[in-house]
Amino acid sequence: MVVADHPGVQVTATVDDPTAPIIHLAGELDLASVDSTKEGIALYLAGTPVRVTFDLEKLTFMDSSGIALLVQVSNEVGQVSLIHVAPIVHRVLEATGLLEHFGLAP
Amino acid sequence: MMIRRSFERSEESVSAARRFVAGTIADVAVELQDSVSVMVSELSTNALVHAASGFEVTVDRSEGGVFVAVGDRGNGTPVLQSPASSEPHGRGLRIVEALSDEWGISSSVDAGKTVWFRLSLDSSVTHASAGGTARASVTETTAEGDSSRTRRATPLSSPGEADSSGSALRHRGPRRRTRVYSRSSDTPAVSP
Numbered sequence: 001m002v003v004a005d006h007p008g009v010q011v012t013a014t015v016d017d018p019t020a021p022i023i024h025l026a027g028e029l030d031l032a033s034v035d036s037t038k039e040g041i042a043l044y045l046a047g048t049p050v051r052v053t054f055d056l057e058k059l060t061f062m063d064s065s066g067i068a069l070l071v072q073v074s075n076e077v078g079q080v081s082l083i084h085v086a087p088i089v090h091r092v093l094e095a096t097g098l099l100e101h102f103g104l105a106p
Numbered sequence: 107m108m109i110r111r112s113f114e115r116s117e118e119s120v121s122a123a124r125r126f127v128a129g130t131i132a133d134v135a136v137e138l139q140d141s142v143s144v145m146v147s148e149l150s151t152n153a154l155v156h157a158a159s160g161f162e163v164t165v166d167r168s169e170g171g172v173f174v175a176v177g178d179r180g181n182g183t184p185v186l187q188s189p190a191s192s193e194p195h196g197r198g199l200r201i202v203e204a205l206s207d208e209w210g211i212s213s214s215v216d217a218g219k220t221v222w223f224r225l226s227l228d229s230s231v232t233h234a235s236a237g238g239t240a241r242a243s244v245t246e247t248t249a250e251g252d253s254s255r256t257r258r259a260t261p262l263s264s265p266g267e268a269d270s271s272g273s274a275l276r277h278r279g280p281r282r283r284t285r286v287y288s289r290s291s292d293t294p295a296v297s298p
């Protein structure tokens with residue numbers, strides 16, 4: 001487990017397989033925290049993974065700023081999955097029609 | 107109960123605005139609080155990013171629902187977009203469209219604009235998600251116009267009248283608010 005502290009959102013990761021890291025986000029992802037979050041996850045994208053999983057169990061808030069980040073990572077990596085999605089985050093993804101895009105049941 | 111607060115031009119104001127509004131609806135169902143928080147976040151973000159100004163949040167909490175307006179000093183008019191899944195941006199108003207019962211924009215030539223939404227706090231009301239047929243209204247007022255008329259045009263339903271005026275909100279049919287014009291959600295509004 002690697003820990004990198006960022007204001008607003010804490011980024012950690014489980015990297016058993018560098019081509020498929022699991023990135024854990026904790027906190028509130030919005031305009032104020034999206035840039036630092038992006039910096040925080042860059043480390044895990046540097047090894048050109050083929051698949052990235054975001055564990056959002058401790059992400060208590062996300063708006064379209066966070067969606068923009070997830071879409072950017074998805075464009076870069078190709079396959080992005082979300083797990084342990086809180087109801088509020090699920091609702092935002094549903095509202096934007098992106099549930100299936102991120103491997104969640106509609 | 108109507109309360110209003112100004113927020114400075116700072117990214118931290120987005121979460122501050124969320125907490126400000128959340129404080130007025132702490133007694134309602136969590137899922138409604140969540141929806142309101144997300145919408146406040148979207149409108150606050152739009153004000154900071156597109157208008158590049160601070161913003162003012164007005165909350166009118168009543169027994170049957172909550173009305174929230176975010177006003178800024180920007181001249182551009184927000185546009186409801188339908189971004190492709192690979193497009194990172196352009197989903198803010200789409201989220202407001204999906205989670206609110208109704209929403210709209212009031213703008214004037216020299217006094218900035220206000221984007222507002224209304225949400226019934228009757229938890230039995232179900233809210234449609236993306237792809238709904240909601241109508242957004244854009245009301246443009248002149249310098250001497252009274253944009254607040256927009257709000258009075260469609261009062262919130264109380265839980266007791268859910269089958270009369272409430273159903274109009276839920277099904278989001280065309281409203282009488284045609285002071286200037288009203289359009290379907292799939293048609294772009296005025297260009298920014």
